[in-house]
Amino acid sequence: MSETAVENPTAGSPLDEPVIVDAVADAVPKPATTPDGSFTTRQSREEATIEARQFVYDQSFGTLTTINQSGNFEGFPAGQIEYYIDDAEQDATLLLIAVDMSSAFRNIGSGSPCSLAIRTGDQPNGETPLHAAAAKRIILYGEFDYVEPSLKVKAAFFAAHPDALEWAPGMPGFHKTQWIRFTITGIHYIGGFGDRHYIGSLPVDKYVDAPVNERCKHPESDSFLSRLSRMTWR
Template sequence: MNLRAALLSVISLAWASNLPAANNIFSNLDPEHEASWRIPTVHESAIQGRRILHLENIGTLSTIFPSTHRTENRPSDVGGTPIGLMDYFADCEPSTGNPTILAITIATSFKNVAAGSNITLSLRWHAPYHRPYSAAAVPRFSLVGRLEDISAEEVKGQNVAACFVKYHPDAAAWLPGNRIHESKWVRLVVEEIYWIGGFGDRAYIGWIPVEEWQSVTKEEIEKCRLPGEKRGWASWKSWLGFEQDNQGPLEL
């Protein structure tokens, strides 16, 4: 073994020895809670998903390019190819769990939908406080559905613009009627939910029925606490916000 190889070997061993224990990287739980965790139910997973929808505001819209591109200079071979692009959303219809979206009609996602594409909105939880962990341990999911225009009466009655701008102050520049781009209010009518709550040995992975998604109450969303939402980490049951005292939701 030459000197360079020997030095690299020593550096690698030293680096590896300083890594957190595998249990800390690939586990959602602190070691002392390993014996108490359980896999959440479908409904508990739906509650987590609805809280993520309430707290997050940016996701990925996935659509499919149409087979013909008469009005755009696109490569001829992208027809039928999916594309995922970042977009804004807001939880402005909490009684239904349907995300509100400000559709910029010139944007690719909305042109694809207008050409007949289906659409999904993919989200993942970004914990504000966390210890070293694997991103694969954190909940993420996709909402499969269709876009539906929100009527002018609904926009006014539900104060949609104010709700959306609360989530996205910069979006005030391109609200419907602006002089930059044509835009309109739409809702993603959720028809299917695919959920990955984390690692499969301690999280639910699979489909959440839309009826379960819609049945989540405001009170359940407010009581739920997501992993890393508060300083410190606790047991999986605590993450769901169901371990409470008389003072209200558990502070992690």
Template sequence: MKLLTTAALLAATASAKSLRVPPILLQEPIPNDPTQHNADHHIPTIRESTIMARRIMHLSSLGTLVTTFTHLSNPQSILTSDNDADEVHTYENRPEEMAGSPIGLMEYYADCEPATGNPTLLAINIATPYRNYAAGSNISLQIRWWPTQSNSYDLSTSAFPNPEMSEYDHNDDEDEDIPTPHTPAALPRFSLHGRLEPIPVKDLAVNLIPACFMRAHPDSLLWQPGNDIHTSEYMRFVVEHIYWFGGFGDRARIGWLPVEDWRSITREEVEAMSLPGEKGWRERGDRESKRVGKGAR
């Protein structure tokens, strides 16, 4: 059943005042045949999608670290503190059948080495993701985008008095460049896959890593390296593969992005790009004129 029909059925069972539906759900799917596309239609290129991912990583500071429980009988082998090892024995009590099962947990990160595209983590050795990784697990970091603008729309006759007009035509001058929001299912997210490596003391100083990280996460002051509670250290997540999910497949790119592009994105490209919910974003329309970077393809 088409999206418009579904929306009509929903509208028939709820008042226009109480039902809030993102405008994207009221649009007809864009045809797969490029010859049927509106002249303004533009799916972001690989380069543009990569820049969008780098901008999301720059603006966000929370992700989900995904690792896998391994067969681990001696936590002392991966923990540098006797207190940490004792605490694992006392409190974890992990069922044996969990070995091989993945787990995803929220984690702080910061974009403190933008020239490399490698996010910075403050690893607490006792934390599950880092114990799993030290025991041989693969690791990935999932990051999503959610704009700060309004996140719902009234589906009412007053909201769209003329059915021939789009939601963009009804924005006032101040907000005309912010055609948001979307359902979370239509917003971009991505998964970084790679490895962890300790950040050398020299790099910590040159790149002002602690100051950068605490600017994004002031509360992390409590578990900075050298704290009296747990062993911690700054780690860089070395990106080796990127899986991008830009949104609905009829209007966004979905798939793997080249790591070479990821590493070559410049700060100027990141700053020039706009995301859904940011001023300047257009899902359709003049995206073609806003291509960023010489590598667009």
């Protein structure tokens, strides 16, 4: 690790002690190289599509961005965190709960386009990457439809988000909520730094067909399924 002395521009003389400016840069993972020292080919679009599919499946929080349709900030984008699960059995669509009083879903109801941004570090109790700029993130563009999912899918949602049972559709004593399904129509993926990872659009059809490892995704689903089957909904 190298050290560089940095001059103080206000004092006009070098600082008393050298400032380590390369520590972070030295720790950033470098691209794989061939024996002659040249960089190997960066991640392909096909590899990125498979990686992105698994990434979205493994996460469960995203920032839903819409365009304000009224009020003081009409015309400005607004983003808010939303819970979701990836429904691998329904063409890689995402399942969410819409709270009718939410500004985001009011915007969507008034015709706003929307996108869902997902990144490493937003997940509860998850690790925040040391180099956030090199972390995976993805923007999904799409459309919402109101649905009535099966108890199995609901159980998977609450296994991922047990606190959301409080505002589940049909539960008394809360604002009106509804199940909604997000169908992906466009994808922009950032796999990390562009010299070694893919950055750009991904084909939706290939993304939907990409395999996912579902191991241990929703370990509490069975217990929630049993609980939901005994509940009385309004």
